[in-house]
Amino acid sequence: MSTPTPSSPQPDFLTRPWDERDPSPWLALYLDQSTPLPDDVKAAWLTDSSSASRQYLLPFVRPLARTFIILFQICKVFVPRNWSHSRLLHRFLAWGLKRFVSPEANWLILRHFHLGSQVLTFIGRNSPVPVSTSPLEPADIDALKDDLFLKHDLNLFNFVIRLNKALRDKGLALCKPEQVDFSMIRKPDLRLEDMPRTRLNFLDLQSAIELFTPLYQLMLTDNDFWRAANSLQLDETIGIYAATIMAAPEHLILVNNKHPLVPLSTLRAGHRLVIHGLSTEMLHSLLLRFKDAHVQAPPAAMSGYEA
Numbered sequence: 001m002s003t004p005t006p007s008s009p010q011p012d013f014l015t016r017p018w019d020e021r022d023p024s025p026w027l028a029l030y031l032d033q034s035t036p037l038p039d040d041v042k043a044a045w046l047t048d049s050s051s052a053s054r055q056y057l058l059p060f061v062r063p064l065a066r067t068f069i070i071l072f073q074i075c076k077v078f079v080p081r082n083w084s085h086s087r088l089l090h091r092f093l094a095w096g097l098k099r100f101v102s103p104e105a106n107w108l109i110l111r112h113f114h115l116g117s118q119v120l121t122f123i124g125r126n127s128p129v130p131v132s133t134s135p136l137e138p139a140d141i142d143a144l145k146d147d148l149f150l151k152h153d154l155n156l157f158n159f160v161i162r163l164n165k166a167l168r169d170k171g172l173a174l175c176k177p178e179q180v181d182f183s184m185i186r187k188p189d190l191r192l193e194d195m196p197r198t199r200l201n202f203l204d205l206q207s208a209i210e211l212f213t214p215l216y217q218l219m220l221t222d223n224d225f226w227r228a229a230n231s232l233q234l235d236e237t238i239g240i241y242a243a244t245i246m247a248a249p250e251h252l253i254l255v256n257n258k259h260p261l262v263p264l265s266t267l268r269a270g271h272r273l274v275i276h277g278l279s280t281e282m283l284h285s286l287l288l289r290f291k292d293a294h295v296q297a298p299p300a301a302m303s304g305y306e307a
Contacts, residue, residue, distance in 0.1 A: 011047040026050045036285040041111075044104040044192060045278070051102065054204040061207045066267045068214035073266075076222055086147050089219035093212060094144045103195035105205035106141060112277050113138055113152060114188035115284040119238060120159050121184040122287060126177050126245045129166040133159060137188070141196070150220070153228045160234060163241075176247040182291035185284070205277075210270040217266070229269045235279045242283060246290055 013026035026046045030039075037045065048054065076083075097106055117135035124131035134155050136148055167173060195201075203211075217225045243249045 011043050011050070013046065013050060014043070035282065036289060037281055038187075038285060038288075040192070041108075041281060041285075044107055045281075048102055048104040048108070048205050051202070051204045053102070053202050053207055058204065058207045058210065061210050062270070065210040065214050065270060069217055069267055069269075072214055072218045076217075081223075082221055084221045084224065085219045086150055086224075087145075089215060090145050090147050090149060092215065092219075093149065094141050096212070097144070097208070098141050098196050099198075100200055100203045101208045102201055102204055103192060103197045105203070105208055106195040106201075107190060107192045108205060108277060108281075110138055110141070110190050111188055112280055113148060114190065115280050116152065116156075118184050118186070119242065119280065119283055119287070120155070122182070123174075123238070123241045123245065124159070124163065125181050125184065127163060127167070127174060128172045128177075129170050131159070131163045131166055139190075140194075149216070150224060150228075153224075153231045156231050156234055156238075157227065160237065174241060174244050176245055180245060180290075180294065182287065182294055185287045185291050187288075206270070206274050209273050213270045213273070225266065229266045229272075232269070232272045232276045235276055239279070239283060242287065246287075248286075248290075 011026070011030075013024045013030065016024065016027075018024075018027065026049070030042055030046055035042075097109065101109075113136045117133065117137055120133045121135060124133050134151075136152055136155065138144055138148055163174075216228065220228075240249075
């Protein structure tokens with residue numbers, strides 16, 4: 001199993017002695033292997049989740065952020081429909097991430113773009129009709145200034161449209177190919193120790209997302225914001241595509257964010273965005289496991305291989 005990066009501080013729940021009369025829930029979640037996250041990712045996720053910021057700040061931030069979403073929605077009624085400042089928004093987001101957000105949260109955010117791009121490429125290449133993709137692989141936080149959050153949402157919807165138009169035009173359906181191509185599935189070249197780590201970098205992932213969501217709504221058009229919120233409905237859709245290619249529908253239990261045909265209120269977009277990130281990590285980890293099994297299996301065994 002992988003381990004947290006040696007040069008990164010060890011999480012508190014891994015350094016404290018195990019007390020059977022007061023066991024750490026974070027240690028239990030870290031040691032549990034029912035979810036397929038690599039140890040370094042799980043350690044970063046649980047370090048962020050167990051932070052003081054999430055425990056004490058998030059309960060105040062979340063209702064405040066949702067109140068601003070309502071207020072901004074009212075304000076948007078009185079501004080032009082195409083009013084948007086996407087470039088300014090992304091510059092502000094990059095500035096906030098570099099100066100106030102925890103190293104673990106920043107690492108997970110950057111990973112998300114890489115993992116999402118790899119998953120879409122995996123589906124596109126293994127489709128009966130190969131479909132092109134537009135990978136987003138930021139090397140650092142500054143790369144996010146190039147409208148990457150908005151492009152991420154556009155890529156997802158355009159991919160679903162492009163894939164299904166190609167399948168419909170050919171009268172085909174997505175299915176498991178004779179040989180599954182895992183070549184694009186890999187660990188991103190991103191290091192936790194390269195993330196900003198100052199005394200001000202304390203904000204946890206969930207609090208940061210809750211704070212940034214109202215700004216996302218304020219500085220984009222209503223159409224862009226609603227599309228971004230509704231893109232979270234496609235987690236199951238992408239999971240079904242990947243499970244169909246791998247012939248492994250049982251793994252869909254770890255990829256969920258409500259039914260794709262039932263859009264939810266934008267008030268819970270922040271929380272659901274966190275679930276979206278975790279679902280992507282889970283799906284990518286499963287694909288990595290299948291890739292390892294594919295590489296290690298002898299050629300004879302692969303003839304009947306079920307991804």
